[in-house]
Amino acid sequence: LPSIITLTTDFGLKDFYVGAVKGVILGVNPHASVVDISHSLSAGDIMEGAFVMAGACPYFPSGAVHVGVVDPGVGTSRRGVIVETRRGFFVGPDNGLLSLAAEKTGIRRVFEITKSDFCRVDVSATFHGRDIFGPVAAYLTLGIPPEKIGLEIRDFFMISLPEPTFDGAVISGEILHVDTYGNLISNIKAGDLEESLGVCDVEVTIKGRSIKGLYRTYGDIPEAGAGALMGSSGFMEAAAREANAAKMLGIGVGEKVRIVKI
């Protein structure tokens, strides 16, 4: 089977950073298939990176190696890790970036990267994507077992999404992510809603604005209106009909959301 290595970073698209990582990977394993997930994450935003990796990486076939680099602590005492899961490996800084996606795919063991044999000869203090994570990922696809690259650890750093709270007919959550279309993705899961509320007749309140109705798809929202729906990420989102809800409502990540049955 071909060796798949995915990349999710905040490197941006106009620098040499993405290209250097790809070059190093292909230098170690020229047969690897390097797949871009995103390089446009907000600089240093670990939570956003974790959300994107969790939404994309689990769909890849078993054996894929997922490199994540949102790494404001590069070169400091934060560790570099390999996470072995039931469906493949994750490689990157031990700052929580990999943790949501790794958890979703079933963590088996976690290793701190300690052996320089599988890194570039001159490891810089500022670009571990190129000098450590890229080459380590490539060596994993060549069949080097993670225990040859590092030491098993038990205190892998996990982050978790904020959890909604439930008070009778009221669910209180927050906006986790604003997507390209301006859809406001909350931390309220389909299951949360079904358990505590009827699905159809809900009123969503965000920043003093009230949105009525839970729709099946974007095209069902009334013209020039806004509505809630269960998005493809498994979370409730608020969207506007053929418009950018985030801009329309002036709402960003972290905004509180309240749902009541009506």
Place this chain on the structure above:
Amino acid sequence: LPSIITLTTDFGLKDFYVGAVKGVILGVNPHASVVDISHSLSAGDIMEGAFVMAGACPYFPSGAVHVGVVDPGVGTSRRGVIVETRRGFFVGPDNGLLSLAAEKTGIRRVFEITKSDFCRVDVSATFHGRDIFGPVAAYLTLGIPPEKIGLEIRDFFMISLPEPTFDGAVISGEILHVDTYGNLISNIKAGDLEESLGVCDVEVTIKGRSIKGLYRTYGDIPEAGAGALMGSSGFMEAAAREANAAKMLGIGVGEKVRIVKI
């Protein structure tokens, strides 16, 4: 021959959407080579997507499968389709997005996607790129014939570019696309111009501004000036010398263009 699957979407580059589609495709066919055409189309802009697919997809080798997703009607009654052409397949919503590129490569048969066997088990109402079009494209590269995935239809939705009009020595058209450089690409083809006007001495009028001369290439336009030329898309475009004509002239898609022989 390797299986090539191209992607042209309005998913943007900071979300998990592109990665999820790639993951699903590689889950079905790990040997597929997934090629990004664009993920930065304007949200919901079917005409722009159709223009970009028509400019890129016909250059790929025979047998390539082209996935297009600009899909404001996802989950509604709009159909998902497979278009079989003389040079490969197109997969996406039946909203016109695929139609210009498919027509250019010679449409043979069109199928509505009806068999859920070739889709993900849980098809969402909001992300058919991941749940239907991605996996269907991957199954096509595995040799599953389109008639096993859907039913042939005769009413594939075609869009067409606006046509210029001719009145003696005057051609009237409009701006179809503004590219990265700010070049203003019109709907007037090289053939239109040659048939009705002499090629060299033309005056192009856009938004009250007059541009004189048809140049062979960007570098032939006089310093600090603007000019018309026959662009690589086969259409007449207006460009500025080492500058952004769209910003300089304040012009966008849909603006009327008038050409007269001088």
Place this chain on the structure above:
Amino acid sequence: LPSIITLTTDFGLKDFYVGAVKGVILGVNPHASVVDISHSLSAGDIMEGAFVMAGACPYFPSGAVHVGVVDPGVGTSRRGVIVETRRGFFVGPDNGLLSLAAEKTGIRRVFEITKSDFCRVDVSATFHGRDIFGPVAAYLTLGIPPEKIGLEIRDFFMISLPEPTFDGAVISGEILHVDTYGNLISNIKAGDLEESLGVCDVEVTIKGRSIKGLYRTYGDIPEAGAGALMGSSGFMEAAAREANAAKMLGIGVGEKVRIVKI
């Protein structure tokens, strides 16, 4: 070994240009692995493109073919070239774009592309990426030797980065590049600094602002402060702790930098 072709361009991500080049390459060699380095270079900025190619291309394995297209003079008398180096080929316009990366990888011979047999049948005057450089790169990966595609030349156009000047304990340089994070990358190399100054106690002055201290990594810069460090490109850069130094200091490419020992 697989055929790797990298692309570094100013085509942007919303047009058909990138897709058309990839399609033409895969049409000539369907087994090629086409790798994006960047398509978001500033339009027509040859120096930026040369800097990015020099930072990325040398990491790729031997035999890779690197296509660069920042080509404001397309279709004019500027030549198209193939540069044969110790580690692979570079293909693009002879305007300096390829020169820094080619020099780093050891130039052997340079050829002007003269044979139309390895170009598209209809070469446009405005899109040599699609019509000449893409197909030529693909033919090189098929083993066509460069001397069959062009004629050897001796006057390949080289650009060079501006060099810093040294005056006792003062080094004067300038900002070469502002990266995605807002880090200000100068033309002062690690070696320059070590030779003429002690490494630890330096004061960097940019645009009247003074930054004290040379740090090992971004996370070592004091909270809410700015500092200098030796970046992964081998050049000294000025950075802000978890912030965008370029925006914070209002500084862009070309700004003068002065370093003194303190």
